[in-house]
Amino acid sequence: MQSPHYKKILLTGVNGQVGHALQQALAKQPALFGELVCLDRNKLDLSNPQAIRGAVQAIQPDLIINPAAYTAVDKAESEPDLAYAINAIAPGVLAEEAAKLGAKLIHFSTDYVYAGNKVGAYVENDATAPLSVYGKSKLAGEEAIRSVGLPSLIFRTSWVYGAYGKNFLHTILRLAKEREQLRIVADQVGAPTSSLCIAQAVLQVLARWDGERSGVYHLVNAGHTTWHGFATAIVDAYAQLQLTHHWQPLKALVANIEAITTADYPTPAVRPANSYLDCTKLSADFSVQLPDWREALMAEFQALPNQ
Numbered sequence: 001m002q003s004p005h006y007k008k009i010l011l012t013g014v015n016g017q018v019g020h021a022l023q024q025a026l027a028k029q030p031a032l033f034g035e036l037v038c039l040d041r042n043k044l045d046l047s048n049p050q051a052i053r054g055a056v057q058a059i060q061p062d063l064i065i066n067p068a069a070y071t072a073v074d075k076a077e078s079e080p081d082l083a084y085a086i087n088a089i090a091p092g093v094l095a096e097e098a099a100k101l102g103a104k105l106i107h108f109s110t111d112y113v114y115a116g117n118k119v120g121a122y123v124e125n126d127a128t129a130p131l132s133v134y135g136k137s138k139l140a141g142e143e144a145i146r147s148v149g150l151p152s153l154i155f156r157t158s159w160v161y162g163a164y165g166k167n168f169l170h171t172i173l174r175l176a177k178e179r180e181q182l183r184i185v186a187d188q189v190g191a192p193t194s195s196l197c198i199a200q201a202v203l204q205v206l207a208r209w210d211g212e213r214s215g216v217y218h219l220v221n222a223g224h225t226t227w228h229g230f231a232t233a234i235v236d237a238y239a240q241l242q243l244t245h246h247w248q249p250l251k252a253l254v255a256n257i258e259a260i261t262t263a264d265y266p267t268p269a270v271r272p273a274n275s276y277l278d279c280t281k282l283s284a285d286f287s288v289q290l291p292d293w294r295e296a297l298m299a300e301f302q303a304l305p306n307q
């Protein structure tokens with residue numbers, strides 16, 4: 001039998017969208033990825049650096065995958081210390097402890113590290129200029145990992161959703177069941193990215209990564225839209241599947257999803273107007289390509305529980 005690429009993987013954030021999808025995907029391939037140690041918030045509080053050091057030293061992984069994060073974008077504006085502890089300090093501590101063991105690190109970051117005023121898609125070496133506490137804390141996490149200098153990959157993804165977890169897909173379905181009219185911003189552009197697609201792509205990269213290449217990679221579903229376009233596609237997909245699946249009908253019709261501007265929908269955190277990410281580097285270095293976001297949305301719909 002082929003020996004596994006990694007003997008022991010430490011995976012954080014397993015109750016989150018990406019952590020859950022990675023746990024499921026890794027568990028299906030023990031011959032390739034070896035032993036998997038999953039930590040949730042109860043087993044390891046990432047706001048406690050000493051606890052992180054203790055856990056890594058006790059587990060002795062040869063790969064750490066860290067999808068755990070503080071992801072409440074608006075709340076982060078009033079909880080910057082907690083957002084920084086989890087998004088900036090913890091990744092640095094994980095990187096230091098991994099480096100001591102000669103282990104590698106996989107980490108996740110966000111499109112919200114960009115200011116969003118570029119015309120066209122962002123590439124990895126475009127200037128970062130986050131507009132929110134969340135975006136700033138995630139950028140600080142990237143920088144903390146870079147300064148340790150271990151073999152590491154940082155995947156910047158965007159607009160993550162899926163059948164599992166708390167996300168825009170579930171928010172829109174809930175609102176569309178409650179109300180006839182939705183109002184959704186149509187002047188913020190990005191790529192909705194399925195957590196199942198992220199997990200699949202990360203596993204493909206892991207099987208091909210020898211640790212020589214380190215750095216930032218964009219990793220998002222192909223194509224782009226606005227939040228309004230995404231909400232419309234969600235309601236449209238639901239309407240298509242509703243009859244055959246015997247799901248409860250929605251109150252909101254596609255025609256009743258109003259396109260509004262960011263100014264019409266004030267929020268504590270400022271979000272980028274354009275954060276559509278170009279994934280050419282991922283495809284060139286690892287031959288990994290994610291499907292179009294509309295195709296991915298249909299696959300996540302197939303995984304939805306009864307509605």
Ligand SMILES: NC(=O)C1=CN([C@@H]2O[C@H](COP(=O)(O)OP(=O)(O)OC[C@H]3O[C@@H](n4cnc5c(N)ncnc54)[C@H](OP(=O)(O)O)[C@@H]3O)[C@@H](O)[C@H]2O)C=CC1
Pocket residue numbers: 013014015016017018019040041042044045046047066067068069070071086108109110111138156157158159160161165166
């Ligand atoms: N969600 C999105 O739209 C996007 C996410 N990303 C990035 O992708 C990665 C994965 O995000 P995603 O899976 O969607 O995030 P989720 O919010 O779904 O999951 C985050 C996980 O982190 C855990 N966590 C939070 N605080 C702590 C803590 N103090 N100690 C231990 N665990 C903690 C949460 O635990 P609990 O379940 O207990 O709350 C949760 O399970 C993150 O790095 C995120 O920044 C990038 C772009 C878009």
Ligand SMILES: Cc1cn([C@H]2C[C@H](O)[C@@H](COP(=O)(O)OP(=O)(O)O[C@H]3O[C@@H](C)C(=O)[C@@H](O)[C@H]3O)O2)c(=O)[nH]c1=O
Pocket residue numbers: 071072073074110111112157158159160167168171175182183184185188227265267271
């Ligand atoms: C619910 C709702 C949202 N919106 C807008 C607000 C916002 O601009 C946009 C999306 O709202 P959300 O709060 O779900 O999105 P937000 O929490 O900003 O999502 C972000 O999360 C972090 C973790 C990331 O890293 C980003 O890539 C991105 O996915 O839709 C409406 O216009 N109408 C509505 O009814």
Ligand SMILES: [Mg+2]
Pocket residue numbers: 071072073
């Ligand atoms: Mg949110």
